[in-house]
Amino acid sequence: xxxxxxxxxxxxxxxxxxxxxxxxxxxxxGQTQLQRAFNLLSVxxxxxxxxxxxxxxxxxxxxxxxxxxxxxxxxxxxAGIAAAQATHSNAAWLIMACDLPFINAQTLQYxxxxxxxxxxxxxxxxxxxxLPEPLCTIWEPSSVAVVRNWIGIxxxxxxxxxxNSSIALLEQPQSNALDNINTPAEHLEALKILQSRPLNINVxxxxxxxxxxxxxDELIVSVATSPALLYTELQQRYGFTLEMKxxxxxxxxxxxxxxxALKQNDRVAFIxxxxxx
Amino acid sequence: xxxxxxxxxxxxCPALQRExxxxxxxxxxxxxGWVRNHNEGHDVTKLEYEAFEALAIKxxxxxxxxxxxxxxVLRASCVHRVGSLAIGDVAVWVGVSSVHRDExxxxxxxxxxxxxxxxxxxKKEYYVNGDSGWVNCExxxxxxxxxxxxxxxxxxxx
Numbered sequence: 001x002x003x004x005x006x007x008x009x010x011x012x013x014x015x016x017x018x019x020x021x022x023x024x025x026x027x028x029x030g031q032t033q034l035q036r037a038f039n040l041l042s043v044x045x046x047x048x049x050x051x052x053x054x055x056x057x058x059x060x061x062x063x064x065x066x067x068x069x070x071x072x073x074x075x076x077x078x079a080g081i082a083a084a085q086a087t088h089s090n091a092a093w094l095i096m097a098c099d100l101p102f103i104n105a106q107t108l109q110y111x112x113x114x115x116x117x118x119x120x121x122x123x124x125x126x127x128x129x130x131l132p133e134p135l136c137t138i139w140e141p142s143s144v145a146v147v148r149n150w151i152g153i154x155x156x157x158x159x160x161x162x163x164n165s166s167i168a169l170l171e172q173p174q175s176n177a178l179d180n181i182n183t184p185a186e187h188l189e190a191l192k193i194l195q196s197r198p199l200n201i202n203v204x205x206x207x208x209x210x211x212x213x214x215x216x217d218e219l220i221v222s223v224a225t226s227p228a229l230l231y232t233e234l235q236q237r238y239g240f241t242l243e244m245k246x247x248x249x250x251x252x253x254x255x256x257x258x259x260x261a262l263k264q265n266d267r268v269a270f271i272x273x274x275x276x277x
Numbered sequence: 278x279x280x281x282x283x284x285x286x287x288x289x290c291p292a293l294q295r296e297x298x299x300x301x302x303x304x305x306x307x308x309x310g311w312v313r314n315h316n317e318g319h320d321v322t323k324l325e326y327e328a329f330e331a332l333a334i335k336x337x338x339x340x341x342x343x344x345x346x347x348x349x350v351l352r353a354s355c356v357h358r359v360g361s362l363a364i365g366d367v368a369v370w371v372g373v374s375s376v377h378r379d380e381x382x383x384x385x386x387x388x389x390x391x392x393x394x395x396x397x398x399x400k401k402e403y404y405v406n407g408d409s410g411w412v413n414c415e416x417x418x419x420x421x422x423x424x425x426x427x428x429x430x431x432x433x434x435x
């Protein structure tokens with residue numbers, strides 16, 4: 001039989017509260033998560049789009065991509081799924097979250113090779129709880145009405161929808177491929193696994209940090225790609241009591257953003273709440 | 278003329294004032310922040326100031342330039358102590374000379390307010406009971422430096 005054409009959608013509208021930075025913009029090996037996810041889908045889908053909230057349309061990380069704008073608010077990933085289906089209702093959609101650092105082309109190809117277009121969706125089984133993983137799933141045109149009804153009765157959870165529906169459920173060919181990251185600590189762990197080129201960073205400690213680290217400065221060899229991740233790593237190492245949101249950060253003796261890219265031999269200083277004068 | 282510096286030794290305030298002399302000036306306004314013997318109900322015995330000097334000097338030059346441009350004063354300077362200070366010591370000195378008094382008062386007030394909020398300088402208080410702590414970090418840790426309103430706890434008249 002002839003399947004509906006397969007379009008790709010990257011979900012990148014999440015609020016990233018626990019991550020503290022925009023998930024779509026965080027990088028592995030010089031590529032944003034959004035870019036990595038988009039490139040992977042582009043290889044296996046005939047058209048690929050990025051799902052955004054209305055207020056993200058002109059965001060610098062997202063503006064370069066073909067976008068599909070949410071039509072619902074406060075609906076989470078289901079808003080992205082519904083908007084895609086409303087835009088191209090006769091397509092099947094491979095809809096994937098952007099925060100899956102271990103996803104690869106083989107896993108996506110496996111999903112497509114084992115797609116069952118007779119079912120409303122084809123999804124992987126979670127290796128953590130054996131339930132469907134909704135955020136790397138093919139949604140067939142037959143799911144359009146089901147999704148619409150689900151929203152209509154006030155439901156928000158796409159996972160619950162898959163659990164309550166007849167779908168094709170696949171075992172993952174690679175066990176960690178769908179592990180997502182929600183915190184700076186998980187981001188750091190992912191970098192350790194993915195990245196083979198750590199940086200030499202000179203870290204200066206002042207005031208409370210100097211006392212808690214027991215030194216004024218040191219050379220750190222780290223896979224952290226930003227000051228935010230470096231702070232997460234050093235907080236784990238030294239038990240720093242200050243929260244990142246209380247601090248400012250400087251790179252090479254100038255104030256910096258928390259998600260700035262660290263470079264080889266940068267000098268980094270974390271700035272506790274000040275009390276001069 | 279603008280300048281900011283740190284000093285590890287007690288400040289010579291009359292000498293700092295002389296550097297702001299200008300034949301065009303009709304007045305001079307100065308603020309001195311002094312180490313006070315109490316803070317928030319605790320008896321303070323001494324203070325230690327620590328600074329990230331390389332960054333603080335850049336940021337302070339920006340603050341003083343802002344003040345000179347915004348209020349049109351002739352000269353402005355600021356010196357901040359680092360190291361161990363005793364009760365009554367001058368911790369920070371700000372001086373401004375200008376043609377008329379109004380802009381001198383405003384520029385002086387602007388500089389001390391911005392210095393307190395923006396410069397990477399930290400203060401450790403030592404108390405009579407033997408305790409000690411970094412202000413805003415261990416003492417009143419919920420207060421961050423990155424805000425617009427005045428701090429509610431100062432151990433000097435500043």
